[in-house]
Amino acid sequence: MDYIRTDADGQLTLTQSTDFLMIPSCLYGFVNDSTSTGRSASGRTVIRFSGSLQADNEDLTCRCCGTKMHVNNHPGITLRHLPFGGYLSDVSFTRTQYICPKCRNTRMQYVSFKATGHRITVELYQYVCDLLACGTYTNKEIAELTGLGKNVVKSIDKARLQELYTTPDGKLIKPTEYAKFLGIDEFKLHNGHRYATHIIDMETGHILWIAGGKKKQVVYDFIEHVGLEWIDHVEAVACDMNSDFQEAFEEKCPHIQPVFDYFHIVKNFNDKVVSEVRKDEQRRLYEEGNIEAARALKKTKYILTSSRETLQKKDADAAQERVIHKGSSLFKTEDIVRRSGYEERYDQLLRENQLLFTLDLIKEKLALAYSRTDECPMSEDIISIMDMCHATGNAHLLWFERLLSNHFEGIIAHATYDISAAKIEGINNKIKTLRRQGYGYPDDEYFFLKLFDMSRRDYVRNPKSHKFCD
Ligand SMILES: [Zn+2]
Numbered sequence: 001m002d003y004i005r006t007d008a009d010g011q012l013t014l015t016q017s018t019d020f021l022m023i024p025s026c027l028y029g030f031v032n033d034s035t036s037t038g039r040s041a042s043g044r045t046v047i048r049f050s051g052s053l054q055a056d057n058e059d060l061t062c063r064c065c066g067t068k069m070h071v072n073n074h075p076g077i078t079l080r081h082l083p084f085g086g087y088l089s090d091v092s093f094t095r096t097q098y099i100c101p102k103c104r105n106t107r108m109q110y111v112s113f114k115a116t117g118h119r120i121t122v123e124l125y126q127y128v129c130d131l132l133a134c135g136t137y138t139n140k141e142i143a144e145l146t147g148l149g150k151n152v153v154k155s156i157d158k159a160r161l162q163e164l165y166t167t168p169d170g171k172l173i174k175p176t177e178y179a180k181f182l183g184i185d186e187f188k189l190h191n192g193h194r195y196a197t198h199i200i201d202m203e204t205g206h207i208l209w210i211a212g213g214k215k216k217q218v219v220y221d222f223i224e225h226v227g228l229e230w231i232d233h234v235e236a237v238a239c240d241m242n243s244d245f246q247e248a249f250e251e252k253c254p255h256i257q258p259v260f261d262y263f264h265i266v267k268n269f270n271d272k273v274v275s276e277v278r279k280d281e282q283r284r285l286y287e288e289g290n291i292e293a294a295r296a297l298k299k300t301k302y303i304l305t306s307s308r309e310t311l312q313k314k315d316a317d318a319a320q321e322r323v324i325h326k327g328s329s330l331f332k333t334e335d336i337v338r339r340s341g342y343e344e345r346y347d348q349l350l351r352e353n354q355l356l357f358t359l360d361l362i363k364e365k366l367a368l369a370y371s372r373t374d375e376c377p378m379s380e381d382i383i384s385i386m387d388m389c390h391a392t393g394n395a396h397l398l399w400f401e402r403l404l405s406n407h408f409e410g411i412i413a414h415a416t417y418d419i420s421a422a423k424i425e426g427i428n429n430k431i432k433t434l435r436r437q438g439y440g441y442p443d444d445e446y447f448f449l450k451l452f453d454m455s456r457r458d459y460v461r462n463p464k465s466h467k468f469c470d
Contacts, residue, residue, distance in 0.1 A: 025081075026123050027091060027113045029054045040088055040147060047089040049081070055096065058110060062100035072099035072106060079113075080120045080148065082127060088147040091121065118152065125156060132157050135457050138437045154446065161449035172452070174226060175201070175208050178233035181417060183261070183424050184245045186214040187431050190442060197245075198427065200455065202238060205423045207455040210448045219248035231256075236417040238424065240264040241407045258410045262370040263421035265411070269366065269400060270305040274359055276396045281353060297353075303346050307363065311342040358392055370414060378415040382408065430454050 033051040040046050060069045074094040081089045095109040115125035124146065131142045132153075139157065143150045165173055181202035186195045189212075197218040199209040209222040223231055231253050238261040239245045246258040278297060285294035303311065318341075362385055369381035382404055389401035404411065434450055 025049075027081075027121065029056060029112060030091060030093060032091075042147075044147060045087045046147075047084065047087055048078075048092055049089065050092045053093050053095045053109060053111060056110070060098060062103060062105055063107075064105045065100065065103045067100050067102040069098035069100050069105075069107065072097045075108075077111075077114075078119070079111075080124055080146075082121070082124050083146055118156070120148070120152070124148075128153060128156050129160050132160060135454070154443075158443070158446045158449065161446075161453055165449055165452050172209065172225070175206075175230070177201075177204075178230060179203065179208065180233065180235050181238065181259075181419055182208075182234055182236070182256075183238040183419070183427075184219070184243075185240065185264075185424060185427070186243065187428070189444065190435060190447070196444070196448070198451070200423065200427060202419055202423050205426060205455055207427070207452050210451060212444060214243070216244055216248035216251075219245055220252065223252050236413065236419065238417075238419045241268060241403060241410075246410065257413050257417065259413045259417050259419050260407050260410045261414065261419050261421050261424060262366075263424045265366065265370075266363075268403065269363070273396045273400050274305050277355055277359060277394065280396075281355060303342060306342075307367070308343065308346070311346055314342045355392065355394065358388060358397075362388055362397075372415045373418065375412045375415045379408075379412045382411055427451075427455060 030049075030053060031051045032049050036048050036050065038046045038048055061067070062069050074096055076092065076094050078090050078092040081091050083089060095111060097106055097108050099106045113122050114120075115122050118125065128142060128146055128148065131137055131145065132139075137145070139150055139153045142148075143153045146153070162170075167173060179201040183200045183202045184197065185200075186197045188194075189196055194212065195214040196210065196212050197214050198207050199218075199222050200207050209218070209225060211218050211221060232255070234253070234256050236257040236259050237246075237249050238259045241260050241264065249256050249258060282294050282297045285291075285297065306314075365381055365385050365388070369378050369385070372378035372381065386401045386404050389397040389404075392398075431451060434447070434454060
């Protein structure tokens with residue numbers, strides 16, 4: 001076969017003066033007779049390498065009866081291969097089908113470069129795995145890059161993750177290292193009606209266990225999974241006050257100290273106190289005929305539940321944007337004004353409303369309490385918060401007082417076990433990102449494996465453009 005071309009204008013030419021006579025393909029046994037181009041279903045150019053498959057020294061004994069098999073026919077097969085930039089490629093060839101003359105059992109010639117279970121080459125399968133392992137691309141993007149269907153990419157990814165994180169009998173791998181602090185939390189699954197629970201190593205952020213449901217049973221199953229020797233090394237577990245995970249740990253492993261972390265306490269305060277007080281106040285103002293003040297409270301949930309630090313940051317960002325876009329028609333001036341002055345508005349709300357002012361004090365006091373590394377000052381802070389709640393006589397704040405009182409020991413334990421809220425928040429963000437990217441991942445098992453994998457790499461928020469920074 002002659003691969004030397006002298007008439008190729010603008011084409012890559014493979015000559016015998018180099019070691020490679022052909023484009024390296026790793027398609028062992030494939031003999032390329034002709035090459036043509038066609039179109040894929042989506043209209044992309046497909047380079048088709050056609051040819052045949054060399055016979056190898058396969059054992060042709062029938063596996064059923066031991067008779068030597070004969071050639072029956074030569075059916076064709078097409079396998080999608082690596083893309084060349086924007087072009088797709090496939091290899092098309094015939095292979096031999098053998099038949100047993102005695103029991104009519106048939107067998108297909110073995111193709112060493114065909115990925116098991118898929119109509120694609122091993123090389124393409126490997127390339128998809130490499131792209132998936134980057135963690136940079138969504139399945140949709142990989143499907144676009146490789147010309148494969150989204151479901152094919154998903155099934156390759158699932159198999160890849162199963163190999164990495166599950167044992168041959170389909171169970172999650174056991175943690176390889178001991179953990180000192182655990183974190184347990186529940187999250188909503190794709191449809192928002194069902195829940196799942198994850199248990200993480202608070203120091204590494206790795207998910208150690210993930211299962212459907214939000215029941216104590218998840219904790220029992222986890223303890224059985226890791227074994228009592230492993231759980232002996234655990235000192236504390238961070239959890240939400242409004243869950244019964246803490247009881248499950250106390251039942252099975254009384255040596256583990258439950259700790260109620262900052263992330264959840266603030267979440268409870270914002271969701272069950274600030275939001276409710278705001279709604280009540282708005283109603284009261286309407287009833288009193290103070291329509292203007294009631295309107296001012298509308299749409300303030302974000303402002304009231306954010307920390308002062310966040311508001312200051314938002315204002316600074318908006319100010320920065322104003323500088324960048326000065327004279328640019330991209331953003332209208334009023335747009336930018338609307339997106340600044342958060343802190344100013346916050347202070348105005350506090351001036352106008354005594355109860356909101358108390359909430360602000362409590363929020364700041366909570367942050368202070370959770371910065372303590374000694375249980376004594378922390379318990380003083382918490383007690384003074386409880387007093388402040390009590391003094392208002394407000395039903396929602398009285399509820400919060402009871403919540404603090406009922407979980408006092410686990411709250412002040414935070415001073416001893418410095419458990420950062422960042423890991424819990426990080427996992428929550430990852431779950432949200434993944435749920436968005438995957439359009440809901442209706443396959444729970446796949447979703448869990450994805451999370452398991454994602455917790456083992458650094459979280460990348462949409463990288464900020466550095467265009468304006470220098
Ligand atoms: Zn046979």
